[in-house]
Amino acid sequence: MVLALVVLLALGTTVLFWLRPGELPGQPGGAAAPNATTQVINRGEYLARAGDCVACHTEPNGKAFAGGRAMPTPFGALFVPNITPDDESGIGKWSPDEFYRMMHTGVSRDGTLLYPAMPFASYTKVTRADSDAIYAYLMSVPPVRQANRPHELKFPFNNRDLLLGWRTLYFKEGEYVPDPRQSAEWNRGAYLVQGLGHCAMCHTAINVLGGSSESRAFEGGMIPNQNWYAPSLTSNREAGLGNWDIKDITDLLQVGVSHRGTTYGPMAEVVYNSLQYLTDEDVRAMAVYLKALPQRDSEPPPTSQARLVNPAVMELGRKVYAAQCAMCHGDEGKGHPPAFPPLAGNQSITMASPVNSIRMVLNGGYAPGTRKNPRPHGMPPFSHILGDNEVAAVVTYIRVAWENSGTPVTPAQANDLRKLLPE
Known part of the structure; x- marks a missing residue:
């Protein structure tokens, strides 16, 4: 994801x-x-x-x-x-x-x-x-x-x-100026990502004035009024693509699914409305540019937080996972990509913000139906089946199991997002 x-x-x-x-x-x-x-x-x-x-x-x-x-x-x-x-x-x-x-x-x-x-x-x-x-x-x-x-x-x-x-x-006015140190493909990708794609509008944190710092471009942030977290594109611990193959990046952008992840939520709509229609050459150029974004990780790599979880919460999460999730994502969280994404080692699961994981459990979702993937697989919502304690437990479980390096979440966090669901 x-x-x-x-x-x-x-x-x-x-x-x-x-x-x-x-x-x-x-x-x-x-x-x-x-x-x-x-x-x-x-x-x-x-x-x-x-x-x-x-x-x-x-x-x-x-x-x-x-x-x-x-x-x-x-x-x-x-x-x-x-x-x-x-x-x-x-x-x-x-x-x-x-x-x-x-x-x-x-x-x-x-x-x-x-x-x-x-x-x-x-x-x-x-x-x-x-x-x-x-x-x-x-x-x-x-x-x-x-x-x-x-x-x-x-x-x-x-x-x-x-x-x-x-x-x-x-606001800094001015047309895109190609970087002579980079390839024509990289420059084309930069032009599309920075310009028409306006990717930084979501993937850069917005302050109280509705502005964002150019020095923090693509470092991730909450999308105002949508309550989804747009992950950092400059951190390989979030959505940074430095260790991805180009094909996996292009598939994610153009098809909506790849062997490394699947788009849901707002990004799925971007793929559906826009990116699926771009040429293979333009999508590849965007992938080349995104893959080359410099890492800005300043903190040491996190370690598993399983030891911080109450054993009763961990056991509840394991039971919910076995009953509701393992059929698609596997007992060990390895998934069946590209149809069902892996959860073990999935950077979108272990990000500092658990918002997206909680929302997926509550809301479910489908990858976009695209020309190259017209019949996508989806995830059902569980808001009507699981209470806040169970949602928090299963999200905690997938964030810390299999040596994942996420942190626990609370029932209150699940309830805050549940309130956003349509009645």
Whole structure:
């Protein structure tokens, strides 16, 4: 379940909606070669998928890119705007220059400063050519007349003038500049991860001002208002990929499952809406870049914490595991990858934060259905079967058994997350 958590998107919000426009560039099916305009639109469609634009700008079961989706934040609700080419409620009157300025600087057509839930701090790295292609694609989709809803932010966060201070602290404008010391493949991966992918928005801790420190990029953090933990990509004790094979990384990103782990939660939605559509070459480039992220581990490797667990709790956890989990994950936690991920030695199980493990036991989940894995295996929820003591015990058990180096969890932690379940 490594990398199971990112939610790509503004403050981590995604939708259970799958846009199905035309085939991606390079796929068979077209009898005639597309003209230059069609090629640009196709390229823009591909890039819009790389940026997962549909996830924020479409309500569940709503019309594509018509906006209106509520995006909860610690400061109140934002409502995502309509970006169809409707002249009145969308971006139909926008020029390519105005669209690029919005992407590059976070300033709207009328001069309004955008809230950083729109990932312009990442999109600023997108080239003008790619911005123009995305613009061409959005101008080609059906226009939808749907008025934008005003945001519902608490005072003083409803005062956009405060964004000037935020931008001074946390926004650095500028297109991506290739690193001449690195390969073309590495640079392509860096461009996608840092730019359209805006991966740092989830995998970097957010402070009370809604900002993140560039020096702590990709070091992991809780996704606000989603209560999933996006693991560190710079620590091989969390989701760092330094000791992974490239194929396992690409499979996780594009297929949703690999022999090293499976995506669930917000990251599964990112794979479902976005990453599965990228070319093999682009996904490999992202994998090369992610694998090369420098480790920032400053603490000594942890050791097994089994001795700290009350023997009665450990025995309860063992019994629950044997009854509910061993059939899929094995008596020794080795799993049956890629269908059923291993738990023994799984870095996502032993992270300092137990949130994701608790949520998986309570909520269950499925890996995303993708082109390369259309019928994924899933995990059932156990919230209706197990009480808080049993959830805490079994999560504790899998975090410390088989020489895993996690720490115990408490029934109170399980109960806090249970309260988030829909009634």
